[in-house]
Amino acid sequence: MTSLNINPNLADPDRCYTAIIDAHRGLKDDDSSELNARLVLILANHVGDREVLDEAIALARTGLAPITLPSEG
Amino acid sequence: MAAFENKSLYQYEYQRSPDQDAKVPVRHPVVVIGAGPIGLAVAIDLAQRDVPVVLLDDNSRIGEGSRAICFSKRALEVCDKLGVAERMVEKGVTWQVGKVFLEDDEVYTFDLLPEPGHKQPAFINLQQYYVEAYLVDRVLELPRAEVRWLNKVSTVEHLEDGARITVDTPDGPYQMDTDWLIACDGANSDIRAMMGLDFSGKVFQDRFLIADVKMNAGFPSERWFWFEPPFHKGWSALLHKQPDDIWRIDLQLGPDADADEETKPENVIPRLKKMLGDDVEFDLEWVSLYTFQCKRMDEFMQGRVVFAGDAAHQVSPFGARGANSGFEDAQNLAWKLEAIIKGRTGADLMQSYRFERELAADDNIGHSTRATDFISPKSTIARTFRNATLNLAQRAPFAQSMVNSGRLSTPSIYLNSPLHIPDNTVYEGTAQLGAAAVDAPLQTSEGTATWLLDELGPGFTAIAVANGDVPDEVHGIDLHVIGHDLLDSEGLFAQRYDARPGSVYLFRPDQYLCARFRSFDAGAIKIACEHAMKSA
Numbered sequence: 001m002t003s004l005n006i007n008p009n010l011a012d013p014d015r016c017y018t019a020i021i022d023a024h025r026g027l028k029d030d031d032s033s034e035l036n037a038r039l040v041l042i043l044a045n046h047v048g049d050r051e052v053l054d055e056a057i058a059l060a061r062t063g064l065a066p067i068t069l070p071s072e073g
Numbered sequence: 074m075a076a077f078e079n080k081s082l083y084q085y086e087y088q089r090s091p092d093q094d095a096k097v098p099v100r101h102p103v104v105v106i107g108a109g110p111i112g113l114a115v116a117i118d119l120a121q122r123d124v125p126v127v128l129l130d131d132n133s134r135i136g137e138g139s140r141a142i143c144f145s146k147r148a149l150e151v152c153d154k155l156g157v158a159e160r161m162v163e164k165g166v167t168w169q170v171g172k173v174f175l176e177d178d179e180v181y182t183f184d185l186l187p188e189p190g191h192k193q194p195a196f197i198n199l200q201q202y203y204v205e206a207y208l209v210d211r212v213l214e215l216p217r218a219e220v221r222w223l224n225k226v227s228t229v230e231h232l233e234d235g236a237r238i239t240v241d242t243p244d245g246p247y248q249m250d251t252d253w254l255i256a257c258d259g260a261n262s263d264i265r266a267m268m269g270l271d272f273s274g275k276v277f278q279d280r281f282l283i284a285d286v287k288m289n290a291g292f293p294s295e296r297w298f299w300f301e302p303p304f305h306k307g308w309s310a311l312l313h314k315q316p317d318d319i320w321r322i323d324l325q326l327g328p329d330a331d332a333d334e335e336t337k338p339e340n341v342i343p344r345l346k347k348m349l350g351d352d353v354e355f356d357l358e359w360v361s362l363y364t365f366q367c368k369r370m371d372e373f374m375q376g377r378v379v380f381a382g383d384a385a386h387q388v389s390p391f392g393a394r395g396a397n398s399g400f401e402d403a404q405n406l407a408w409k410l411e412a413i414i415k416g417r418t419g420a421d422l423m424q425s426y427r428f429e430r431e432l433a434a435d436d437n438i439g440h441s442t443r444a445t446d447f448i449s450p451k452s453t454i455a456r457t458f459r460n461a462t463l464n465l466a467q468r469a470p471f472a473q474s475m476v477n478s479g480r481l482s483t484p485s486i487y488l489n490s491p492l493h494i495p496d497n498t499v500y501e502g503t504a505q506l507g508a509a510a511v512d513a514p515l516q517t518s519e520g521t522a523t524w525l526l527d528e529l530g531p532g533f534t535a536i537a538v539a540n541g542d543v544p545d546e547v548h549g550i551d552l553h554v555i556g557h558d559l560l561d562s563e564g565l566f567a568q569r570y571d572a573r574p575g576s577v578y579l580f581r582p583d584q585y586l587c588a589r590f591r592s593f594d595a596g597a598i599k600i601a602c603e604h605a606m607k608s609a
Contacts (some may be wrong), residue, residue, distance in 0.1 A: 037461035
């Protein structure tokens with residue numbers, strides 16, 4: 001059973017971080033948002049493990065408080 | 074709702090019943106409410122099982138629009154036992170290819186690629202009124218079934234081990250008692266409302282225009298689904314073929330659509346012209362505006378009142394899970410009622426109907442909700458992810474598997490059903506414990522072609538594989554032995570069931586696999602059979 005690796009796993013973290021930021025260069029906010037969504041989907045598929053994905057979602061969501069949504073009826 | 078006349082294709086006659094003149098209410102073993110596909114299926118199945126059944130309907134005609142059009146392989150297998158599948162397949166449009174478009178581009182094509190060696194096709198499209206008409210023809214052939222048109226139930230009350238109903242007719246009201254009342258009276262079930270039972274779930278805000286048009290068009294027999302098509306910007310659309318040159322068109326209209334306005338021909342026709350092109354001539358057959366809902370009752374049974382089909386659970390149409398799952402309800406409850414009414418087991422067996430079909434309803438509602446959320450995203454970010462998926466699907470196969478324009482109906486698997494004996498070893502193959510039998514071509518010992526599903530009788534059936542000895546008969550169970558009275562020349566039964574010499578498979582009367590063993594033991598089969606008839 002694999003679990004989410006939250007320890008350093010990239011040989012060159014600075015350049016990887018820059019690569020992600022650079023990927024958004026010149027994009028409108030909408031397209032940036034689309035790029036992020038595509039990346040999440042591509043990487044989720046590559047991870048290929050629902051448990052790891054769930055852990056990643058939980059970690060990412062930490063500290064983000066939901067607003068109260070109107071009832072969907 | 075529509076501003077033009079719906080056609081009534083089939084008309085039936087009200088006839089006065091002797092029950093209407095009885096001094097005290099006549100008591101029946103089973104009364105079924107609603108002569109839609111599910112009520113008819115329940116009535117036919119019971120009558121074929123020699124259980125007397127009275128079927129009531131508040132109307133006397135069929136043909137109020139097309140409604141359900143897409144019938145699954147499993148529904149056809151159920152209907153084959155009811156004696157109508159041949160007519161359905163002959164009249165229906167068999168299809169297997171679906172295409173998904175984003176704006177102008179084809180995102181991908183799927184082929185249901187039905188596995189060869191099954192009696193029934195993967196899907197057919199057929200107007201619901203044809204299915205109902207075939208079922209009515211069939212039920213009228215059965216001496217054990219009685220259909221009463223223009224009989225509208227106005228009150229229901231619980232009796233000790235039964236129910237009493239008041240029925241309004243053109244000749245005035247009368248009362249009837251029944252050991253079991255089966256409510257198949259649709260999503261707006263009057264019976265459910267009269268009993269004050271909850272029907273809750275998710276209502277989707279978006280509204281969809283559903284139209285059947287008659288046209289001679291060159292589109293193939295495929296399911297075409299558009300996300301944000303150029304002819305209907307920002308929304309979705311579906312095109313699907315039915316017999317008689319009728320095409321089903323679904324157009325998503327968003328939450329503010331006005332039902333009366335949108336279903337007026339002068340508003341529908343321009344929308345369709347935009348989709349089909351100005352030069353395509355078509356006639357409107359039927360138009361309706363839907364708000365999709367995924368709802369179910371908390372409990373599919375109250376006392377001796379049992380709910381089946383849309384009366385018990387409602388799903389949005391993408392995925393064809395309404396009528397198809399209703400047929401599975403009908404099939405699940407008919408053999409159980411037979412066993413109870415004939416005194417072979419106690420009324421508690423019907424608790425397993427709740428267990429199995431409530432599980433199935435949750436499964437179908439889950440599929441239907443996820444498809445509707447994908448088709449009609451609820452937030453900006455949900456739309457972004459949806460469109461990202463569609464975009465990636467053109468280049469990356471993984472994203473195609475995420476595109477959800479409706480996951481087409483497959484029968485539910487009754488995981489952990491109290492009626493089944495858990496496997497004591499691992500089985501390969503597509504057949505699963507708790508799932509409907511996977512069909513396979515077989516031959517009789519004389520060499521005549523047959524199908525596994527045709528060999529499964531109205532009761533429990535064991536299919537054993539010969540290993541030299543001829544197995545003992547098991548009392549009350551149909552036994553077939555592959556290698557003796559049946560042959561598996563193509564080896565597909567062996568492959569699909571991971572069958573080896575000595576293996577034995579026990580099927581319930583509704584063709585669900587409820588136990589399997591690696592060696593034949595008449596005692597173990599008898600116990601498994603008793604277990605499957607056991608009260609919950």
